[in-house]
Amino acid sequence: MWYNNLDLEKRKVKDMTFLEKFEEIKKVADVDVTFKRDFAIQINLTDEDCHGAFYVEHRDGVLNVEPYDYNDRDAMMTISSDVLLKILTGKADPVATFLSGKFAIDGDVEAVLELKKIAEALKAEKKAAEKAEKEAKKAEEKAKKEAEKKAKAEAEAKKTEEKAKKEAEKKAPAKKAAEKAEVKVEVKEEKKAPVKKAAAKKATKKDDDKQMKLDI
Numbered sequence: 001m002w003y004n005n006l007d008l009e010k011r012k013v014k015d016m017t018f019l020e021k022f023e024e025i026k027k028v029a030d031v032d033v034t035f036k037r038d039f040a041i042q043i044n045l046t047d048e049d050c051h052g053a054f055y056v057e058h059r060d061g062v063l064n065v066e067p068y069d070y071n072d073r074d075a076m077m078t079i080s081s082d083v084l085l086k087i088l089t090g091k092a093d094p095v096a097t098f099l100s101g102k103f104a105i106d107g108d109v110e111a112v113l114e115l116k117k118i119a120e121a122l123k124a125e126k127k128a129a130e131k132a133e134k135e136a137k138k139a140e141e142k143a144k145k146e147a148e149k150k151a152k153a154e155a156e157a158k159k160t161e162e163k164a165k166k167e168a169e170k171k172a173p174a175k176k177a178a179e180k181a182e183v184k185v186e187v188k189e190e191k192k193a194p195v196k197k198a199a200a201k202k203a204t205k206k207d208d209d210k211q212m213k214l215d216i
Helices: 005-029 081-088 094-099 109-113 116-215
Strands: 039-045 052-059 062-066 075-079 104-107
Touching: 005 052, 005 062, 005 081, 005 116, 039 081, 039 109, 075 081, 075 109, 081 094, 081 116, 094 109, 104 109
Parallel strands: 039 075
Antiparallel strands: 039 052, 052 062, 075 104
16 A cells, blocks of 8 residues: 555554553553453554554463454454543443443453453552551651650750759859868868877877876
């Protein structure tokens, strides 16, 4: 088939847009999910700017999402990317959306309904993330309160220490004066010591002379 340059550019843009949409859908589907059965679904996007097909396959506990046709499929969906993303993220119920004619199914409807598990897994993952975030915030607040309590205790201890230091500084002059007075008393006593010693010696000699007279 022949294309002019304009047609080639348009096709290139459409292909790129499809790949971008496909990557967005694949990213949403990349979640830890358990399916009841194996299945293979080909999905045909109906967007004006991104016509294309890809498949979602679950085999042996592994989910594959690839941008190719799938011949040996269980079902085929014809749907817009917006509606598909709403179903995969749990913003739209697949049964109600199907009954309202917003997409078509050719093949095993039950296989298509397995995609609902992706929305359920995303919801559970989001709930777990919110719970973890809440617990982390709670732990952070607890640590903050303990840090504030510790800081308050340290501030009180510092305040008590400063008060004791000021009281000690206030008592220092009186203590110094008392020590000085004590030194003066000791010096005075040391000065009196020879006199007391001489008086004691004189008294002892007097007692000895008295005792000697009595003996005579």
